[in-house]
Amino acid sequence: MEDTKKNIFLKNKSWAIILVAQFLLFFILSKIDFAIHFFSDFFEWKKKFHIMLFSGVRISVGDIIYPLAFLFLIYSLIQIIKNRKSSTLKHLLIFLNTTYFIYQFFWGMLYFQPLLIKKISRTEVEISNDNLKQLASKYLKLCQETREKVSEDDNGIFKINDIQKIKEDILKLQNHLPKQINQKKAVPVLSVKSSLYDKFMNKTGILGYYNPFSAEAQYNPNLPATNIPFTLAHEMAHQLGYAREQEASFIAYLCVKNSDNLDLQYSTRLYVLKGLLRALSQDKRNNDFILNLTSQYSEKMKRDRKKEVEFYESNEGIISDFFGITNELFLKSNQQEGRITYSYFINLVLAYEQQ
Ligand SMILES: [Zn+2]
Structure with a gap:
């Protein structure tokens, strides 16, 4: 019945x-x-x-x-x-x-968990246009220099030399993070995999994700090569025990600071540079500075950037809009900033560089 x-x-x-x-x-x-x-x-x-x-x-x-x-x-x-x-x-x-x-x-x-920023500076970090501009110029230079030393494919676009080596290097680097910021210990086991839904991920604009149930880190292998090393470091920072998106990115940035892996360096420096430019772009008065700075990208960097833009433009659509929105809601529900504001990462970087 x-x-x-x-x-x-x-x-x-x-x-x-x-x-x-x-x-x-x-x-x-x-x-x-x-x-x-x-x-x-x-x-x-x-x-x-x-x-x-x-x-x-x-x-x-x-x-x-x-x-x-x-x-x-x-x-x-x-x-x-x-x-x-x-x-x-x-x-x-x-x-x-x-x-x-x-x-x-x-x-x-x-x-x-307590905010990482509290471990870096006891005083409020000053984010001024001047600070951001100074750092952006520094990172432009770093990107230009590193780009000269990395490999490229037949089209003259940045190419990753050895992805396995990058993963192994990140694990090692996680053990050399500054002690006053990180007390978590890296585990000498790799569980970083290509997503089975890479085609779908192309459309969503999601670069990677950590699975809390299986403790695996997934990334989209179709991403432009410039995005991949930093994405790996970010997802592996989740595995280390950092849940907040911006803090995982900051830990990735910190890891790479001590790295001699050029692919990791280039990808991360480019990520920081783009973050700084995005932060600057919130204030219209910085437009001239941004135009001037991006015009100073080396030819090689311009080709890489073009490849990134093409990738994201060719995959734009309803799904990525939808995921942009749901991702934002998810992040907000977890007391995080959504995609529109990313300044906490930039805050952390500024605080650390000002030390
Ligand atoms: Zn993440």
Whole structure:
């Protein structure tokens, strides 16, 4: 006999109550320093085993888990609406409870770690147009110099020499981060993989992502070569234990500071330069400066930049707009800045360079 709609919800009310209780619990925990500390320590403790878990599998296991979970959700919802099966609702609620718990325990609470900027400067960082311009000029020079030393393909566009070496170098570099900023330890295990959804990622404008359930780092291998080394360093900073986007980028930047890997250096310096220019572009008075600076890109840099612009323009569309919006909502819901403001990264870089 079919249950009535009301009936199946009443039957499973305890699982629903547990789910709501979890929302409340983690919300409260996020306000307690001791709890935040505990989750950081827990991440540090489980990191090695977790990253090792799927490091031996060549393809991304997380990329297989996600669509299976999605199918399960869709199937369950259809069963519940059409057949009003109480057992399906129960399974769905148990699934949601478990997933939410694992997510918060393994990752979500890391978003509440103390801000990195507090470890760099005790005083408020001054972001003035002058500071930004000075740093932009410095990074333009660094980019020009590094670009001369890297390889290029037949079209004269930057080419990565050895991607495996880049990944290994990042791991080593993570162990040499300044101690007053980072106390997390790198795990000598690589679990960095091409996304199975690379074609889809082209359209979304997402460069890479960390999977908190499988501890794998994924990146889009189709990206322009200039984007890839920095993206790897960024995703691996998530694996190190930095959840906030801007802080993962900052850790990536810090890693590369001590690196002699030219591919990593060029990609990162270019990323910083673009970030500075974007920060400057918020003030119209800087337009002349920006035009002047970008005109000083070396011919080689211009070719690389053109390749990037072509890639993003050819992939622009409804999906990337949609992802721009949802990504922003997601980041906001995690108390982060969305894509429009990126200044926290620039803040961190400025604070560090001003030290
Ligand atoms: Zn990220």
